[in-house]
Amino acid sequence: MEKLAIIDMGSNSIRFVVIQIADNNSYSMLYQQKESIRLGEGLSVSGCLSADGMERAMICLKVYEHMMHVMKIHTCLAVATAAVRNAKNGEMFLNRITNETGIHIDIISGEREAYLGYLGVINTIAMKDFILFDLGGASVELSLIQNSIVKYAVSIPIGAVTLTEKFKLQNNIALDNLQECTKLIRHYMAAIPWLKNSQLPLIGIGGTVRNLGKMDQKATNYPLPKLHNYQLPRERFENLYTTVINKSYANRKKIAGLSSERADIIVAGAAVIQCLFELTRDNELTISGYGLREGLFFEHYSDYCHLKKGWNADILAFSSNNFLRTLDNIDFQHVDKVCQITERLFDLLKDIHGYGETERRLLITAARLHDIGKVINYYDHARNSAFMIGHASLYGLTQKEQIITACIAGFHHGISNKTVRAYRYSNVPTAEDWTMIRKLSTLLALAEAADVTYEHIVLDVSLTIADNVIVLVLTTTPGAVTSAADYEMNQLLKQFKKEFQMTLLLIWK
Incomplete structure (x- = not known):
């Protein structure tokens, strides 16, 4: 340790x-x-x-x-x-x-600072091609990432603090001063050939970026208290930019979401981002809550654990497994068996539910984490699991996908409309999402029921479909007692028919 x-x-x-x-x-x-x-x-x-x-x-x-x-x-x-x-x-x-x-x-160096920021992002946000910038007080580091690898990186000596001081942007904003500030920013950025018209996604690191995200979340009544991997559209950013440049320091401090300690430097920082939007012609900014510090950690961690340096090919699987290993009393054999059966059910029923690789990924993640709520207490652990998944450090998912994953896991003991109404973030998924959640959570519930005794008796699952009936054949270990699993799975047949409009029959082999 x-x-x-x-x-x-x-x-x-x-x-x-x-x-x-x-x-x-x-x-x-x-x-x-x-x-x-x-x-x-x-x-x-x-x-x-x-x-x-x-x-x-x-x-x-x-x-x-x-x-x-x-x-x-x-x-x-x-x-x-x-x-x-x-x-x-x-x-x-x-x-x-x-x-x-x-x-x-x-x-x-500025180049190393850019590289560490890249490590912090590439291990926590599932993008392969993007422009990364780390906006600090005295510099901004810019990197072009292609196929998850740093193609170019540069540091330029303009930051939120130094620009604020140089152009006197602390209090009431003089238009001439702001124009001179943006002129200098554009001068530095024009010397970076790969920035212009890149139209690649922008990912931003730093306090100014996070504060703008908080301001947007407050302005839009966003329900999740989370900034990492938050998307800020250019149109809404420009509304925020207009707001801050037209207010005095005293009035900027009153803007919801803006930290009082950044009210004096937010204009200069936002001007840098505005110039980036103009030059790259991108239409959305992804906010990264992780950067240099996390990059330092991932670099050290890869050495400590003798892992491949750089980035993880499957950051979602890595982060969900890491989260599981931080918890006590997790039965990993049960987790693996439930994941195996869940994955098999999804694939066998693909023509019935019609979902693809994205939904499959969410379901498998929910299956891997479905029982973590037991660390709070066994009773109502499915709902506890939903809460924990919704707030866990899971990477490779959008914020909405993480909530959907939480909801799928939250109903692995059956769907409850009371739970839906009580769940704090139930308004994040759309009505269409909720249809998908109900279907996928039914598959997870069946998989959990198949291993209800934790004996891992199910070796394989197959099915045949005739008319409106699905015959599910479960092949078990020799001499296995199937009564408990059969009883639990039969409790879910009514739910299955409601969600899939088909009758499910179970055959134990």
Whole structure:
């Protein structure tokens, strides 16, 4: 087992996370803290880190050092980005940090910063071709990703803090100042040939990006309290941009979803994104809650577990299995058997239900996680499983797909309209989605019932269809007692007929 601390000292804030890698190589976050220190404040004018900024950073880092001592953490990955990288006194400040706290912080290049952001995204968002940008306080890192591999990466020295100071965008916005700001942004971006008219999806990392996502969620009454993999259409972004540039600092602080500590720098940060939209001609921004820190972790984790470096081919399977391994008392043989039967039922009935690979993926994920609610309590564990799946760190799904997966698992003991009404996110799936959820949860319920005794007696499943009747043949281990499974599966025949408009007969072989 290892406890790993990660410190990311940026231009605007310092972030501290603690992640545990268990003996079975599963990982989970134990602690996280963030402090806004404005280390890059005044850097664009003086070229140096200010005394006040460094003092705020020292106070914060001494707290983090104490936390590592209390938590008995011996491995710390600590990096500094653009503010320290560009400051004349950056190296001197890092020497002071080491002397006073014992924490060794590495200055990373813009290219490495871009690569770590890429690792954080490619392991958590299922896209293969996109433009990635990491917008910080003193720089923005841009990468072109093709077939999941970094094709090009560049760092340009414009960020939300430095642009705000240079063009005086903190309070009431002078149009001339904003125009000069966007002119400079376009100048830097025009020198990047692969950006123009790329029409590739945009994925954004950083506090400005997340804050814009929060603002959009508040404005649209979005029901999920989650930013990672949230889609912000260009039209709605431009409405937010118009709002922030037309308000004073005092009034920007009142905008729902906008952090008060970012109200002064949001205009400059949003201007960078506006220029990216214009240049790439893309129409949607995907917000990544994961970036540099997660990239540092995945890089370390792949070494620790002797895995292939870079990215995982199936991030959904990897993350769902990782989540399972963080829980106690999971019967993995039962999980595997339910998944096997569920998958077989889906494939055999494909001509009946008409669903494809996407729905199959959601169903198998629901099957793998269907029993996790038992860690809360056995009674009503299906509903508990739905809640946990809806909030788990599952990657490779859109936010809507994750809720649909949660709903499928939530009804593996039978469909209850009362549960549908009570589920907090029941309005996220459409009526068409709910039809699919009911059908797929019926298949999962049948698979769960087939292994109700946890004896794994079902070896194979086959079927024949005649007229309006489906004959399901379950081949079992020699001498298996099938009465319990037969009883449980028969309780679901009425539900099956309601959802599929066909009669199901069971034959044990």
